[in-house]
Amino acid sequence: MPGPSITFLGGVHEIGGNKILVEDGPDRILFDFGPSFSDRWEQFYINFLQPRSVSPVKDLLEFDLLPRLDGLYSADALAGSDLPYKAPEVHGLFVSHAHLDHAGHLDLVDPEIPVYVAPGTKQLLDTIQTAGTQKYGDHDWRVVPDGTRVQIGHLEVEPVPVDHSIPSAYGFLIRTRQGTIAYTGDFRMHGPRAAQTHAFVEQAASEKPVALIMEGTRAGPDPRRNFSEAGVREGVDGLLEKSDRLALVSCYPRDIDRLTTLYHAAREAGREFVVPVKTAHLLTSMAPTLGPQVPTPGRSEGLRVYARSKKKTFKWERPFLDDAVDAAYVGRHGSEILLSLDLPHFAELIDVRPPRGSPFIHSMSEPFSEDDVDDQVLHNWLDHFGLAFHQYHASGHCAGPELAQVARQIGPGTVFPVHTEHPEEFAGYGPSSLPPVKGERYPLRS
Numbered sequence: 331m332p333g334p335s336i337t338f339l340g341g342v343h344e345i346g347g348n349k350i351l352v353e354d355g356p357d358r359i360l361f362d363f364g365p366s367f368s369d370r371w372e373q374f375y376i377n378f379l380q381p382r383s384v385s386p387v388k389d390l391l392e393f394d395l396l397p398r399l400d401g402l403y404s405a406d407a408l409a410g411s412d413l414p415y416k417a418p419e420v421h422g423l424f425v426s427h428a429h430l431d432h433a434g435h436l437d438l439v440d441p442e443i444p445v446y447v448a449p450g451t452k453q454l455l456d457t458i459q460t461a462g463t464q465k466y467g468d469h470d471w472r473v474v475p476d477g478t479r480v481q482i483g484h485l486e487v488e489p490v491p492v493d494h495s496i497p498s499a500y501g502f503l504i505r506t507r508q509g510t511i512a513y514t515g516d517f518r519m520h521g522p523r524a525a526q527t528h529a530f531v532e533q534a535a536s537e538k539p540v541a542l543i544m545e546g547t548r549a550g551p552d553p554r555r556n557f558s559e560a561g562v563r564e565g566v567d568g569l570l571e572k573s574d575r576l577a578l579v580s581c582y583p584r585d586i587d588r589l590t591t592l593y594h595a596a597r598e599a600g601r602e603f604v605v606p607v608k609t610a611h612l613l614t615s616m617a618p619t620l621g622p623q624v625p626t627p628g629r630s631e632g633l634r635v636y637a638r639s640k641k642k643t644f645k646w647e648r649p650f651l652d653d654a655v656d657a658a659y660v661g662r663h664g665s666e667i668l669l670s671l672d673l674p675h676f677a678e679l680i681d682v683r684p685p686r687g688s689p690f691i692h693s694m695s696e697p698f699s700e701d702d703v704d705d706q707v708l709h710n711w712l713d714h715f716g717l718a719f720h721q722y723h724a725s726g727h728c729a730g731p732e733l734a735q736v737a738r739q740i741g742p743g744t745v746f747p748v749h750t751e752h753p754e755e756f757a758g759y760g761p762s763s764l765p766p767v768k769g770e771r772y773p774l775r776s
């Protein structure tokens with residue numbers, strides 16, 4: 331019987347798109363399954379040019395954007411492709427968290443294959459699906475609370491929570507016949523759940539793993555400014571204290587930690603926090619699984635919902651509309667409001683008419699390249715309305731020195747860097763590292 335091995339089918343020399351196959355004898359399980367944020371993807375698919383819904387696997391295989399793996403895809407997804415349908419040969423798929431680059435290809439997977447997720451991740455995927463165009467497909471969902479040990483043949487998987495910029499993120503301890511593999515998922519040490527990451531690292535270290543699969547989004551040169559979540563709060567507090575005008579902010583739509591930070595900063599400054607209907611829907615759906623710190627529409631004082639002028643409303647939007655505020659209200663009460671407004675909805679500024687000099691807080695990653703088109707458009711709008719740009723963001727990922735510290739503390743036999751454009755950086759992190767080659771099988775040696 332073949333011994334345990336790891337094969338990296340995605341997330342190799344690219345950020346996102348992790349697809350990690352772990353095998354032990356006849357048992358095969360996969361960790362994460364989403365598209366990457368790679369140049370390769372954007373060389374072929376961009377904006378409205380996307381794989382056809384009638385032949386998604388065919389259109390992605392054409393450019394090597396998906397692995398050619400037997401017994402993984404559904405018959406529907408394989409339509410038109412030269413990869414024949416086979417009954418499941420993968421016995422479980424574990425999703426580390428609900429971000430697109432880890433879960434976004436679930437809709438291509440055979441519905442017979444069990445999909446293992448945290449309770450909060452299942453809730454997030456359902457919410458995202460209800461309020462958007464992303465589909466995850468029907469599956470044999472297995473909702474696993476942290477600490478649950480899942481046995482699949484010779485393999486035992488224990489999900490362990492870590493801190494990331496979305497709630498309910500997991501790392502994993504995968505126990506094989508040749509020892510333990512630790513997989514970090516996406517993780518950081520400077521968010522509100524940093525203690526979870528420290529506990530994961532300690533638990534992983536105590537098992538003396540033969541292999542550590544570690545994300546390295548921020549490995550290598552990164553000139554972008556980064557704060558801790560507490561640092562973001564401090565920066566926003568300072569701005570709101572100084573300003574007597576409407577304040578505006580953009581953040582990632584599912585960064586519930588940031589929404590929580592912004593809500594409390596607004597309240598501290600005596601302002602209402604006004605959020606899009608989609609954010610209100612997310613916070614309401616997630617409220618039962620999150621702590622009391624997280625703002626909830628209808629329950630949290632000073633949290634208001636902004637209704638954009640639209641011709642058509644969706645069913646999921648309607649519960650929030652009766653009590654919603656509009657551009658005229660925001661314009662009138664400017665100095666008492668922090669308005670969350672994302673770039674796709676900047677046309678609302680034409681009605682809101684913020685006074686010149688109003689602060690705009692960019693609470694997302696800075697663009698990596700100088701010719702980023704979205705960034706140029708954002709700045710055109712800010713210039714047009716005379717808004718003052720401020721950057722306050724805490725990344726969802728560990729900085730390079732933190733990655734080195736984690737690698738040393740866990741002290742595995744081999745570190746496999748994934749989810750990074752700079753796997754070569756890991757050579758300086760202490761334990762011996764092996765930047766994986768896509769599609770190659772790495773046998774475990776204890």
Ligand SMILES: [Zn+2]
Pocket residue numbers: 345346347429431432516749
């Ligand atoms: Zn990711």
